[in-house]
Amino acid sequence: MFKKPLAELKTSAPLRSSDRRKLKQRVLQAFPVLQPEDGDLLVPDGLLSQKFSTHLDEPGVVYISPEGDPVWFSVGKGSDDLIPTVYTLWKRPDLLPFLSTPSAVVPKLIGGADLMIPGVVQHSPGLSEGQLVSITQYHRGAIGPPLAVGRMAVPEGTLRRAADVDVKGKAVYVLHTWRDSLWEMGPSKKADVPEPRTFEVTAETNGQEDAMEDEDENSENAEAAANEGTPGAEKQESTVPEMEATATAPSSPPGPEDRTLTAEDVSNALRLALLQAISSTLAFLPPPTFPISASTFWSSYVLPARPVYIPLADGASADASAVDVKHSTYKSVKMFLKASAKEGLIKLKDAKGGDVMVTGVNVQHPAVAGHRPHLTVKDIESKREKAGDRERKEREAEERRKGEIQVTELYKPFGNTVPWFVAAEKDTSELYTLSDIKTAFNAYVSTKQLVNPREQQYINVGEDPALRSAVTGKSEEPPEFLKREDVLSRLKSHMQSWYEIKSGGQDVVRKKGQPKPVSVVMKIRQGRKACTLVTGFELFKLDAQDLAEELRKLCASSTSVSPVHGKASDMEVMVQGKQIGAVTDLLVSKGVPKKWIESADLTAEKKKK
Template structure:
């Protein structure tokens, strides 16, 4: 459920009545928790938040987070503990044990298959179909996944331990785990399981997991081996042993610094990175909240989390004041009450000029900035062409150049007509600005009413009439691909703003496919930029075309993405004038 990023709809502090109700719900769902343990999980006087999210498949989920660490999540009015809770109370749920290689498949979105379950001498845990249960790995009782049993324990045995065993909802190192403090599971040795298994069984279990992933993919489901981008290592017990010398040195260096100093350094790094590679002069003044959300967060290195409250500054305003007065990098001004903006950046500041963007972050930054497509996009070369029509074919055949249907550039058309005129000596002797009309030119270029009246045409009129009677088309050339010629005028990318229920605005983008743009990639890029929901909808009557719909009037951000990142020429984008004026509500 959380193998892919989710969208946060709201994040609010829980009320006293809701806190009491949550305690009651937790106690009813997990009766093994004592009153003291329940008070530790849901303390009365500490900040507890309700976070409403939408998972990547559209499921509505409610999170309950203490100090920004998710403790429980609720799906369809049923509570489930996160791995953070289970690390404190590992016996809270019945647990199935599997081999470490299978964990990688679970993180990617697969369910736990019964061939991958290690059966201890005491037998399988007693569960019924639909019961909430956890998954552990061999040698460690700390749960690494939470889900529901697909069948009862008795049925698992009767099935010969084949098929699906646990429908996995949440795992260590998925995006729900990354929403918390990203800590690793504790080491809780399980001697009984450790003495039992053999490595050959582990390989067999891994092969079964691979087989199941292939079955899921063939069925149209997506399962990947990728974990959350914040993850640096997939190993559990062997994590420290697999670290290289360089990793050990960096770890020792970090241990010498306080957590506040480390966060201060990360803030400064992301700040300089954002100024150097993200912010443009044309964007100023830039709201400080926008700068943090759209620029600084996207510059945070993979495996780290930017949290101003864990720094010595505590607030963004204090951090920016330090950047203004101590580092002389920016000038911050309160444009309206309680609303601050960055109004000036000292691009010549030595500290900013000497800052080098970390190599490991360049690729990640480019992906977050524009899209989420792995292949670097290059705009096509667009050329307007004219196709020889049946009426003009005698003129072009006589010139021994082209036949009906041939696509020519305007310069080529002009050259052919000029050559035809000179070859047939049609330039007026009295005025060289005129061309004498022959029967061929008369049939090709004149209207019937002009047959007896027009004897000469100016050069410009001659060229103009020729192009008017040709069919316009265009040629697209994408890097590394053969040229594609299509009839008609090229459709511009259309940006429009429409009203939906309750006068809510939505931004609609059409014709992205004409320019080789993937609507899914554009939708994902916009979702990251503006933190608003996006949907794809088929266009009626247009085969293989979809429109992108974004919540709110996002015309300015769409224009910025298309012009600055995708490098689409402005003349091929219509609707940019619908962008809201500065200072007005979108």
């Protein structure tokens, strides 16, 4: 979230006493591990508030300590969620439950990656999806200091399953890390990382620790897992206590076991499936849907609602996704339905051939009202289908990108920007992308310490002669300070414009000037006849005659080719009718990126007049 500098940072303002008291109360209520006396430590007197926008234009508020370190923040319009920064977590490392990951993964997190499931080595017990957590570097026999904060992407059960089966995906959506842009706002950014804190280890946990591979090997696997969850990455984990230095690590609850379920276990799983089906689906069916045949009721509603994992008597959980009524105490679907009807969960009537029909469900039954929703077989299948669809769309998008003509805007040091590039130790004969310029500028500002200490969205350009000259226009007074985005905009505008065109299998073409998009304009000609005019396609190496011929066939309309008025070297293709959509689709199919197609309907403007 803060991997790039903040797009906009408003002026900071002192927090009123009443607002500080409210904030302190919110902190104490949101984090039960805190005592009342902790409030003044984590919400100190003299706190400042400052509004910001991330590089993704997400609005937020950051609360800053009197020393200038960000201590709390919230993101999202009107959000009441308070998220502690790493500065705060270093003061109270037990504030949040934690997950640990090998040292090789930490740079990936700082670079903006989320924590993947294969990269988790240890975690606190009782984690739930969406819960705030801290991320620490793994240390054998100790708990490292928090280095990141985020929200759980999956419940604890998924992490425990990863110890036995190949589970991919994200474990934590990372919100903020040590050394990201939010961390860099604080004057304490160069503070040393706290030492790991030791804890007592029980015999069972010690056995789990000994079973782990060396951290170096684990780190190599987890480094790949941080990017895309490499199947070969180690997924060993041990559950450790809430982060207190003197706490004893509790034994880890057994993970889902691949063992034969008893008939009672299967019956329990089927009953849970029925309760889930009634509360989530059957309760909302219109009355005409009933009666439902036993086979349809079973296959369409009960089986999809089976729990993926069910709790067992010894506290473990087992895979219930493949439970079969034949292995239950009921032995058949009919007997299960009759038992459920006897309990009052459903209503039955006899049908031909000795079968039964479900005529209704009892939504008001106490067992239905008290049922807690669970992850179902249908949920897992839906996620797999969505993941498959997403992968398919990504592959299709990648194939489209491969066939696309790539247009890159470039900039060359020119005029008064040349001395600045020399000062930044950059080659003045090179062509730079906007991203290259931003990187060089941010490094330069950081090295020269040109960020305004009071208004951090401003750069003190007046303190650096080379930068001041580079951003000052002709007949303009040199500015003393400018917003970061204004400095970049001026740098870019004072440089020489170039562009580069890449097309599959062809040589790269670089030309001076600014690239212009293909123009697709609809006009009225000869009274009431509408036509569509296409110009500017030569940049993308399209032939006018070929384009006209394809449009003639595609639109079933007459077409013509003529020179553009005042530009004999440029051609204009005209197709009869309102054909903006058809022309755009054809251009995209030929590799022209959609952002480089500019369309306008001038017939609508003429009608308004």
